[in-house]
Amino acid sequence: xxxxxxxxxxxxxxxxxxxxxxxxxxxxxxxxxxxxxxxxxxxxxxxxxxxxxxxxxxxxxxxxxxxxxxxxxxxxxxxxxxxxxxxxxxxxxxxxxxxxxxxxxxxxxxxxxxxxxxxxx
Numbered sequence: 001x002x003x004x005x006x007x008x009x010x011x012x013x014x015x016x017x018x019x020x021x022x023x024x025x026x027x028x029x030x031x032x033x034x035x036x037x038x039x040x041x042x043x044x045x046x047x048x049x050x051x052x053x054x055x056x057x058x059x060x061x062x063x064x065x066x067x068x069x070x071x072x073x074x075x076x077x078x079x080x081x082x083x084x085x086x087x088x089x090x091x092x093x094x095x096x097x098x099x100x101x102x103x104x105x106x107x108x109x110x111x112x113x114x115x116x117x118x119x120x121x
Contacts, residue, residue, distance in 0.1 A: 020044060020057055022072065034072050037061050039084075047090040056098055058085030064100045064110065078110050 020034040020041055037059035045056045046069065053069035064078040064085055083103030091097040098110040 017041070018059070018061075020055065020067070022055075032072050034067060036065055036067070036074060037063065042084065042086050043088045045088050045090055054090075056088045056090055058088040058100050060084040062102070062104075064088055064098060066098070078108075080108060081106065 018035065018037045018039055018041060020036060021030055022032040022034070023029070024031050034055075037057065039060035041057055041059045043058040047054045047056060054075065055067040055069050055072075056064065057067065058064045062079065062081045062083060062085060064081075066075040066078070067073065068075055078098065078100070081100065081102040081104050083105075085100050085102050087099075087101040089099050091099070096111055099107060100110070101107045
């Protein structure tokens with residue numbers, strides 16, 4: 001997969017539609033595009049836990065997705081929000097928790113390796 005039509009984005013988020021774009025910042029070239037969300041991607045986080053490297057994304061399709069940074073394949077979809085997911089992050093303490101915040105006025109903590117249901121705060 002290649003660059004979006006028109007080349008490099010002129011500012012704004014790199015994931016400005018339903019596609020995540022992986023860039024090589026040294027060469028300013030697109031390495032890969034991941035067509036994974038059904039709507040706008042609003043947040044992306046890179047994480048080196050779980051014994052590997054992962055990309056976590058959240059979107060207006062109310063989902064959080066975990067991708068392998070090795071081959072950009074989908075590892076897991078976390079569904080449960082009733083509104084747009086506006087932010088995602090991963091705990092840096094090795095606890096395997098993924099946090100997501102949504103327009104549904106909830107923050108969810110996910111333990112994707114062991115707990116299928118999120119804990120609500």
